[in-house]
Amino acid sequence: MELIKPEVVQRVLDLMKEQDLYIHLEMTNGAYAAHLDKSKIAAATFIRNGVIRYSHGSIAGKGPYRVGLKLEHGWVYSEGLTHYDETETERLILAGHDNDGKLLVSLQLSREPF
Amino acid sequence: MERHILVVLPHPDDESFGISGTLAKHIQSGTPVTYACLTLGQMGRNMGNPIFANRETLPYIRKRELEESCRIIGIQDLRLMGLHDKTIEFEDKDKMTKLIGDLITELNPSLIITFYPGYSVHPDHDATGAAVIRTVQKLPKDKRPTVHCIAFSQGCEQEIGAPDVFNDVREFVDKKMGSIQAHRSQWQLKTILGGKSPQSKEVQERFGKERFWTYRFD
Numbered sequence A: 001m002e003l004i005k006p007e008v009v010q011r012v013l014d015l016m017k018e019q020d021l022y023i024h025l026e027m028t029n030g031a032y033a034a035h036l037d038k039s040k041i042a043a044a045t046f047i048r049n050g051v052i053r054y055s056h057g058s059i060a061g062k063g064p065y066r067v068g069l070k071l072e073h074g075w076v077y078s079e080g081l082t083h084y085d086e087t088e089t090e091r092l093i094l095a096g097h098d099n100d101g102k103l104l105v106s107l108q109l110s111r112e113p114f
Numbered sequence B: 001m002e003r004h005i006l007v008v009l010p011h012p013d014d015e016s017f018g019i020s021g022t023l024a025k026h027i028q029s030g031t032p033v034t035y036a037c038l039t040l041g042q043m044g045r046n047m048g049n050p051i052f053a054n055r056e057t058l059p060y061i062r063k064r065e066l067e068e069s070c071r072i073i074g075i076q077d078l079r080l081m082g083l084h085d086k087t088i089e090f091e092d093k094d095k096m097t098k099l100i101g102d103l104i105t106e107l108n109p110s111l112i113i114t115f116y117p118g119y120s121v122h123p124d125h126d127a128t129g130a131a132v133i134r135t136v137q138k139l140p141k142d143k144r145p146t147v148h149c150i151a152f153s154q155g156c157e158q159e160i161g162a163p164d165v166f167n168d169v170r171e172f173v174d175k176k177m178g179s180i181q182a183h184r185s186q187w188q189l190k191t192i193l194g195g196k197s198p199q200s201k202e203v204q205e206r207f208g209k210e211r212f213w214t215y216r217f218d
């Protein structure tokens, strides 16, 4: 994983528009959040291999970045993205990590199921 | 001496902290150990520090880490059960009972080690323990293996009492360190030891003892 280069991500987002895509979208503060600090709630959510199609998608911000994908009937939104997998050629793998490297958020798109 | 030990845990690295010393000790004295690891921990948040994994590479990396950890502890029979991280509590209950029942039938263990349902913090831990207890409960009383549980939720001793099994594993602390270190996407041994040497008295004391609750079936 490397720090996001927004122009690279934007290019991939443009290439993936107007087609059925599998999405992995998640956010988590960790299963142990409440165990380590009683004032917290362990919160996490993910959807894996949902199918979406967007008419346009863009990356915004100065880092951490935001991504918005406009669907026929709604939106996909993700904030806090810091890293991308620079080795991927067919998929978009984005993630947001905190200073300890722990994953907070991820947004991934692929033409094939994950 | 135990005839055969079956370990049922949901995540790679669940074996490291609480039980690796006990397992290494049993293995040294000749007891075969089977470790059924239900998932690949594919939804873990830790991706290495510095980061070297992502959501898609993590399961492959964690599988290799688990194999290395088992090699260090001495576990020869590792079973990857192919379930998905975070979903154990939502799996079909009969399917889970059959999965564990089949292992018990095949291996005829005298001891099973798992999590104490309700007192193990992570929903996968609790659901794994619950599935084991449910399965063993169904066996005729004289056919039930002993079940040793790990519990670590805040205040668990107020509800389930103190643990009743204490294993002195000081001799095997180096194996435990090796097991933790094998899971390098998840843990940095240096951080865990807080700058202390693995040979220091403090570390030996902290890691040299493992504790379990024998599950009481009614």
Ligand SMILES: [Zn+2]
Pocket (backbone or CB within 6 Å): B010, B011, B013, B014, B122, B125
């Ligand atoms: Zn776990």
